[in-house]
Amino acid sequence: MSIDPAPRTEQHPTAEDEVVGLCQDLLRIDTSNFGDGSGPGERQAAELVAELLAEVGLEPRVFEAAPGRTSVVARWEGTDPSRGALVLHGHTDVVPAQASDWTVDPFAGEERDGLLWGRGAVDMKDMDAMILAVVRQMVREGRRPARDVVIGMFADEEAGGVLGARWLVDHHPELFEGATEAISEVGGFSVEVGGRRAYLVQTAEKGLAWLRLVADGRAGHGSQVNTENAVTELAAAVARIGRHAWPYTLTPTVERLLRGVADLTGLPFDPEGGADRAQVDALVAALGPAAKFVGATVRHTANPTQLDAGYKVNVIPGSASATIDMRTLPGHEAEAAAALRELAGPGVRVETIHADQALEVPFTGGLVDAMVDALHAEDPGAAVLPYTLSGGTDNKSLARLGITGYGFAPLRLPADLDFAGMFHGVDERVPTDALRFGTRVLDRLLTTC
Template structure:
């Protein structure tokens, strides 16, 4: 197999920079211009991209790259075109400049996730120009609206156009594939599980009255106590097969013992990524909104709260039961689903192929599964029975805070990480 070298290395940087310069801020700028950019490059590589819109301007691009062995189930490779908002006054560079500086490509979407879109486009272009093909068919999905739930993107596609993915059994997308340093060599974290998500809406109904008077039916007071009880509740440690293996592997890499019973030592060892992993070891319920009254001297009759709930995959019902025990009579609740959690075993073929692709570029690489604390478009594609994994291969430079790049100020991706990821992705698609 011929590996992608220069000029592919410069092309992926160009693609990433140009994609960042197309503002696709969710809720403000539709994805159509970025979708047209992607479709033009796919067509230039000889593919036949299909553009579908879940709403005017909310564009999705689907294409199929034929493989050498058509009898194998196709692989779905998906990424989202939209990004979260960015205030230019907070940034060192303009967030939609795509500036290349100090060995990095800067801008909103550099790691979430126009870096992966650029790598996909580069690999497709390189393969097709060289007359190469992936081992199996690859279904490419560049989707809208992931940052706002996928209503016009993956959720809409899986509901309205499921036939496009009907024969796919496995998928890769965000978040995973990045390196974490350890004494035993870099650990590349592969996302094999995600927590489920739902919103808990609480309403307290009380007796309206004057703020100067005693009121035993104060809706605000009742709701505040309930919200505090939920937020302060010590949900127990709940390890799944993924999190148990993650803790075991960290124990081996860092020379730690009993990481399952004392996970905090392992989380401290991996630095900032421990913030993500720590949130996957138990259910979480985080208050995100409170709304009641308005006048300074009026006790309102009603008070409302919204709680962001994330469930350990496979344990959603017991989580709900535990939450309901914390809600007293007089407080009504409504559960608004936002996506079921999932957890997939890592079969030998997938693990072996990813590991081999990493080792070809980093001889000390080790593949380690992990659970994601938040949700991605995988929640939608998994409803079709597709096993979804997070794999955006990046060998990260030392000293950076990769976690803070997601939705953060001065988001950027190293040029070396981009070119590394492109080579790994090329090998993976060629051999899986």
């Protein structure tokens, strides 16, 4: 690939200068993903990304899995192409936002009091902007990454990536040729633990199973006795699943995180004696706002999310259905699926809408060392710990190609900011100084990893 970097002049802003504006530009494109196959705005966002990369001399390629469902991929040559390539990726789609619930217009990209507001500010147009800003500065300055980098901005992550990362992996695996590791969202952010700042690097994520429960019964008049009522059968199953207290199970990543929290706080932790719920709950609580993420990773979860039955108040329907969002611990997926089927009961079918694997990788190796070093260079003395994400990322799709994925979107955050609560929440926002911090960390990382 031929790149003719522009000379460094005052006309070319640094990544720190540029990142907030880039994030605003992305936030102002409504890329809401309703999960129904539509993706308004993804094409516009992809065109902006491609333009920004091409402007500095890279050669982005644009792919459409379906009309408007658009992803962008570019390869950037490193100083040592013999090493495995790094996939640096984000997604441009966001979950929908109800404007009436927000303090500001969720698609205005408004900056207030040092915070940038908008749907996608934390999930994950903040990281998209940091990636673009750092890559643009490095290319302009003629600096190359330590190894080849595959830059990907994918569609459809919020609906499982079927029309984004998964489609590219299935139809264009050559784009990721030679890639061995990947970096994406929901890791590298800071929390305060025991009075000390700690950064959580995502080294695992729970498995995903979106399920449909279906109960069949005998249709009839609403005034009659009916012992085969599908709604009754379904409601009982939904209640059993929704109220089930899943046992605590500590995976290697979670155990290592809790050990780190115990070291920072002085709280007791004895995993060899079993997963003591009181100890685990105290350690999770010590993570402050991040407890929302971590608290869902000490056990499986299965939440009823939708119900569908009947068409008239005086007609007993012949069938009823519900959906379940189930997230499973790495290494324990089969036991979770068996337990769910038992909870559903013999009168309810369990159908899979969409499923994807759990991931867990070691908190060791050259890339991990480089992430830790990059954080310490900008925040000396901070702790760096691994953690498991309760949700999922496009690293699941890349794992099908044997690519080891991490969550590392570095942000130094105020201790009282409920960062975890803003994922898919109302009034999503990110500090502008955290974005600038992230560009400095990513610059160091790409230069050394």
